[in-house]
Amino acid sequence: MSDRPILRVHHIVKSFGTVLAVNDVSFDVRPGEIFAFLGPNGAGKTTTIKMLTTLLRPTTGSLELDGLDVTMHPTEVRKRFGVVFQDPSLDGELTAWENMDIHGVLYHVARHARRARCEVLLRMFELYERRDDLVKTFSGGMKRRLEIARGLLHTPRVLFLDEPTLGLDPQSRNQMWTHVRNLRATEGVTVFLTTHYMDEADRVADRIAVIDHGRIVATGSSAELKQQTGTDSLEAAFLALTGTTIRDESATAADQMRQVARVWRR
């Protein structure tokens, strides 16, 4: 692994009015790493991803992706990452292939390369047989896989996954993580993901940043976090670090709506 971090986040703060969503967060992600942001709903995970993906500007602080300042060079940065948002962003009225193809055009992938790449990725994510079906007929797990395949189409350096397994059944979840782990081997891509499932962070991520109330409380591998807190499970480590368990019950109204919308659109 090379020394230069692929992502460098330096003292970023994001406030919405008087609310501090992200409060002085700093971390580095190394090339090829699977890096997880672990924290409860409302901890600032999605806000951080939005800043890293140029959708929000940080109030203060700096962000670098592949050596490029994110706020200064948004277009160059956009070419270098793929993203799967928490809310699905596929067009259900189009086929899987068409969704992929539009993405390829938006990212200036030349026609030949586009066709080849669409095929490779759809096969990799086991969607090739369904390529000409409308996306609205897909299951939740298939949609997520299609989104990841689409996010990889332009061979990004970094893939952002915001709660990729939210709303999926356990089988689809397992399958999803198998795919994500394989990506490093097949695509050599760095993966930055957020989750509030501790077992998933534990199993998948090389390193984990625990975030709570907009602040990073600890960073390290699962083993390091356990050692640091003198606990034997990530769950206990999390409890020791934040003083709480993951507060699923305190999901915001928006989160709940999102869940409902997802189930609905299966």
Added chain:
Amino acid sequence: MNVVFVLWLREVKKYLRSRVQIVASLGGPLMYLGVLGFGLGPVFQRAGEGSYLQFMAPGVIGMAVLFTAMFSGIAMLWDRQFGFLKETLVAPVPRLAIMIGRTLGGATVAVLQGTLIFVVTLIAGFRPVSVLTVPLAFLLIALIAVVFAALATAIGSTIKEMQGFQMVMNFLVMPIFFLSAAIYPLEGLPRVLAALTRVDPLTYGVDGMRGLLTGRAHFGVAFDVAVLVAVGVLFVAAGAWRFSKIEA
């Protein structure tokens, strides 16, 4: 350029696939044409104004174009709620290209819908005075489509909630339709109504079509076209500006 094309194509494909929606969208114009056209026909005739069907057919075509164009722009709310908008906003392409592609797509769909209604009016008995002016009438249809698709883009970029859609339909689209010259003549209106009809862009669209298809324009076709082009430029600029301000 590819970006504009692919987003344009997306709108058109979605329209052509939504068969049920196409059939459903014929309901409104058919009702106006059937009920008003034939119901008010005798009164109109007795008032010495000639055939009401001839008079209102361009108005009904204008209505179909207005509704479809506004609807396609407002569909952005849907895209925002259900995500596809974000996919385009994080792409390494200028926002202007995205906005133009979407708006032209919406306008194209509105022209297709207008064409469909044109055919329906012909079946109902509408007879344009000359075949030669029909292609020119399509220029008017296209202008109306662009004006309202751009307006809808501006509105769709500004309001965030789905509930806003109902507001727009009730307080904007319906008034635009009723205040245009679609279903009554512009001559001899009370002063307030006359003034309101003149700030409604659809008035000029319908008047221009009426001039070309029935030889009866209030303002004159050239004037109508000039007004629509000016309003179109204004609305496209407004749409582009609002679209550039969208925050995800």
